[in-house]
Amino acid sequence: xxxxxxxxxxxxxxxxxxxxxxxxxxxxxxxxxxxxxxxxxxxxxxxxxxxxxxxxxxxxxxxxxxxxxxxxxxxxxxxxxxxxxxxxxxxxxxxxxxxxxxxxxxxxxxxxxxxxxxxxxxxxxxxxxxxxxxxxxxxxxxxxxxxxxxxxxxxxxxxxxxxxxxxxxxxxxxxxxxxxxxxxxxxxxxxxxxxxxxxxxxxxxxxxxxxxxxxxxxxxxxxxxxxxxxxxxxxxxxxxxxxxxxxxxxxxxxxxxxxxxx
Ligand SMILES: Cc1cc2nc3c(=O)[nH]c(=O)nc-3n(C[C@H](O)[C@H](O)[C@H](O)COP(=O)(O)O)c2cc1C
Numbered sequence: 639x640x641x642x643x644x645x646x647x648x649x650x651x652x653x654x655x656x657x658x659x660x661x662x663x664x665x666x667x668x669x670x671x672x673x674x675x676x677x678x679x680x681x682x683x684x685x686x687x688x689x690x691x692x693x694x695x696x697x698x699x700x701x702x703x704x705x706x707x708x709x710x711x712x713x714x715x716x717x718x719x720x721x722x723x724x725x726x727x728x729x730x731x732x733x734x735x736x737x738x739x740x741x742x743x744x745x746x747x748x749x750x751x752x753x754x755x756x757x758x759x760x761x762x763x764x765x766x767x768x769x770x771x772x773x774x775x776x777x778x779x780x781x782x783x784x785x786x787x788x789x790x791x792x793x794x795x796x797x798x799x800x801x802x803x804x805x806x807x808x809x810x811x812x813x814x815x816x817x818x819x820x821x822x823x824x825x826x827x828x829x830x831x832x833x834x835x836x837x838x839x840x841x842x843x844x845x846x847x848x849x850x851x852x853x854x855x856x857x858x859x860x861x862x863x864x865x866x867x868x869x870x871x872x873x874x875x876x877x878x879x880x881x882x883x884x885x886x887x888x889x890x891x892x893x894x895x896x897x898x899x900x
Contacts, residue, residue, distance in 0.1 A: 649775070650771075650775070653771060653774050653775045654771065654774075656774070656820070657770075657771070657774050658818050658819075658820050658821060659779075659780070659781040659782070659818070659821075660779025660780060660781055660812070660814045660816060660818070661712070661714060661781050661816070661818075661859070661860060662714060662814070662815040662816040662859075663714065663717065663718055663719060663779065663810070663812030663813060663814065663815055664719075664812060664813040664814070664815045665717060665719065666719060666812070666813050667719050668719050668720045668778070668811065668812065668813075672776060672778075673696075673720065675772065675776075676720075676769050676772050676773055676776075676811070677694075677769070679768050679769055679771075679772035680694065680765040680766065680768050680769040680772070681765070682768065683761070683764040683765040683767070683768040684761075684764055685761050685764075686757045686760055686761055687757070689731060689754075689757065689758070689761065690730075690731075690761070691726060691727050691728050691730075691731060691754070691757065691758040691761055691762075692724060692725065692726055692727050692758060692761045692762035692765050692806075693724075693725050693727040693730070693803070694722045694723065694724045694725065694765070694766075694769075694809075695722065695723045695725060695797050696720075696721070696722050697721040697722070697723065700716075702796065703715065703716045703717075703718065703721060704716045705796060706721070706723075706786060706793075706796070706808070709785070709786055709788050709789045709792060709793065710783055710785035710786050710788065710808070711785060711788065712783070712785055714810075715783065715808075715810060718810040718811070718812055719811065719812040719813070720810070720811040720812060721808065721809070721810050721811070722766075722769070722808065722809045722811075723786060723793070723797060723805055723807075723808050724762045724763075724765065724766045724805075724806050724807050724808070724809060725762065725797075725799060725803050725804065725805050725806060726755065726758035726759050726761075726762045726803065726804045726805075726806055727758065727762075727802070727803045728749045728750060728754060728758060728802040728803070728896075729800045729801065729802040729803045731749055732749055732802050735749070749802070750802060750895055750896045750897050751896075751897060751900050752896070752897070752898040752899070752900060754896075755804070755891065755896045755898060758804070759804075759806055762806040762807070763806065763807065766782065766806075766807055766809050769809060769811075770782070770809060770811075773811045777813075778811050778812065778813060778814070779811070779812060779813070779814035779816075780809060780810060780811050781809075781810050782807050782808070782809055783807060783808030783809065783810060784807055784808075785808075786805065786807070786808040787805065787807075787885050788881070788884075788885065790805065790885065790887070790890040791890055791893070793805045794890065794893070794894065799894070801894055801895040802894060802895045802896070803894060804887075804890070804891060804894050804896065816859055818858075818859045819856060819857055821853075821856060821858075822849060822852040822853050822856055823849075824845075824846060824849045824869070825845050825846070825848075825849060827841075827842075827845050828842045828845045828846055828849070846869065846870065849869060850868040850869050850870050851868065853866060853867075853868055853869040853872070854866060854867065854868040
C-alpha cells in the first residue's frame with residue numbers, strides 16, 4: 639500500500655501530510671514576529687485539566703547551542719536559527735498553590751505524582767507539536783530532538799531547571815536547506831483498529847511486509863551512503879539499544895522532586 643494522496647482539500651491537512659524532519663537549515667534568523675506567532679500557537683494547544691504544566695526555554699546563547707549539539711551528537715544543532723527545549727513544569731503550579739496555602743507535604747498532594755508527570759509530558763508534547771505544525775505551515779522546517787536527553791542531568795544543570803520541572807524534548811526550527819523524501823508510514827490497517835485490539839498479530843505482520851520494503855528503499859539524507867534497514871530490522875535493533883537504558887528517567891525525575899512510585 640502506498641502513501642494515500644491527500645484527497646480532501648485543506649491547507650492544514652496539506653501541511654500535516656507534507657511534514658518531515660529537517661536536519662539542515664539556512665542560517666537566516668527567524669523574524670521575531672514569527673517567533674511570537676509560533677510561541678502563541680504552542681500556548682493554544684490543549685492542556686489536561688487546564689494545568690498548563692509545561693514551559694519552553696529558548697536557546698539563543700551560541701556557547702549553549704554548541705554544548706547542546708555535543709550532548710545531542712548532532713553538530714547542526716549548534717547552528718539552528720531557532721531552538722527550544724520543552725520542559726514539563728509543575729514548578730509554576732506549586733508556587734501558585736503555595737501562595738494559596740496548600741500543604742505540599744500531605745499525602746494527598748499530587749502535583750509530583752506519576753500521573754501528573756505523565757500528564758505534564760502529554761501537555762508538553764502537544765505544545766511542541768503545535769509549534770512544529772505552525773512552523774511547517776509557515777514554510778519553516780523542524781526536527782524534534784530527543785537526543786538532548788543523552789545527558790538528562792547535564793541538561794537540567796545547563797538550563798538551571800528548578801525542582802518540579804523535567805526536560806522533555808528539543809525543537810529545532812529554521813528555513814529548510816534540504817528537501818528529504820517523505821518517510822514511509824505503515825499501512826493504516828496495521829495501526830488503526832476497530833473497537834478492540836486485534837486478537838492475533840499474524841495479519842498485522844503480513845500487512846507490514848510491503849511497508850518493510852518501502853522503508854528499505856527510502857533514501858535517508860542523514861546518511862545517504864548507508865541503505866536504510868527495513869522497519870522490522872530497525873525495530874528489532876532498538877529493542878536491545880543500550881542508549882535507552884542510559885536515558886532512564888527515574889533518577890533524574892526523583893532529583894527534580896517527582897515521585898513516580900505513586
Ligand atoms: C520524540 C521524538 C524524538 C526525536 N528525536 C530525534 C533526534 O534526537 N534526532 C533526530 O534527528 N530526529 C529525532 N526525531 C525525529 C524522528 O527520527 C522522525 O520523526 C522519524 O524518523 C520519522 O521521520 P519524519 O519526521 O521525517 O517523518 C524525533 C522524533 C520524535 C517524535
